[in-house]
Amino acid sequence: MEDGAAEDTNGKDGGREGRQRAKADFRFDDARLCFAFAGTLADRGTGTPFERLARPEDLSRWAVQSACTTAAPPCAEADLDHARHLREAIQRTGRALADAVPPSPADIALVNRAAAEPPSMPELAPDAATVRWHGDSIAAVLSMVARDLIALCASEHRSRVRLCGNPDCGVPFVDTSRAGARRWCSMKTCGALVKKRAYRARLQAPGDGA
Numbered sequence: 762m763e764d765g766a767a768e769d770t771n772g773k774d775g776g777r778e779g780r781q782r783a784k785a786d787f788r789f790d791d792a793r794l795c796f797a798f799a800g801t802l803a804d805r806g807t808g809t810p811f812e813r814l815a816r817p818e819d820l821s822r823w824a825v826q827s828a829c830t831t832a833a834p835p836c837a838e839a840d841l842d843h844a845r846h847l848r849e850a851i852q853r854t855g856r857a858l859a860d861a862v863p864p865s866p867a868d869i870a871l872v873n874r875a876a877a878e879p880p881s882m883p884e885l886a887p888d889a890a891t892v893r894w895h896g897d898s899i900a901a902v903l904s905m906v907a908r909d910l911i912a913l914c915a916s917e918h919r920s921r922v923r924l925c926g927n928p929d930c931g932v933p934f935v936d937t938s939r940a941g942a943r944r945w946c947s948m949k950t951c952g953a954l955v956k957k958r959a960y961r962a963r964l965q966a967p968g969d970g971a
């Protein structure tokens with residue numbers, strides 16, 4: 762719900778630090794790793810996308826929050842630039858899967874180059890309940906993201922990729938529901954937001970309500 766509130770007020774009250782932070786929060790709900798990464802560019806369907814990877818530090822933070830690594834890897838502007846290119850290749854490939862058309866060979870080549878880097882390595886604690894991820898570079902993290910897309914493409918779930926039904930969002934997701942009727946990248950964000958908008962529209966529809 763906080764997500765919806767934050768996104769509804771975006772732009773009107775952008776100077777309020779708390780609300781900006783909510784908007785800038787990374788989203789991992791219900792998302793595969795590769796598409797959670799695609800979601801670091803929000804509001805794709807609007808004329809003004811919102812960049813959650815605004816600075817190199819943001820990418821370092823995403824690396825830890827995504828559980829791709831345990832310690833924040835150093836990140837330079839060039840890493841961020843590369844990461845954004847990979848992200849857009851993943852977004853376009855997700856869209857191609859959703860549309861059941863062949864992805865761009867250039868995008869596939871970019872994904873393959875990222876996946877060719879050594880990924881972060883897991884180390885299981887003796888309690889078998891805690892994992893430390895050792896990835897000392899952004900390249901290791903991006904490799905995991907690229908490998909996740911490759912694993913998806915090689916799986917039966919490739920035919921279950923859809924684009925989020927919130928037209929402002931447009932991030933791909935994998936519909937693993939039995940009925941195959943999932944419509945949102947996440948019920949907690951886009952699903953809640955669209956339902957709230959529909960509810961408001963119903964309230965305003967009858968009579969002479971504004």
Ligand SMILES: [Zn+2]
Nearest residue numbers: 925930946951
């Ligand atoms: Zn969405």
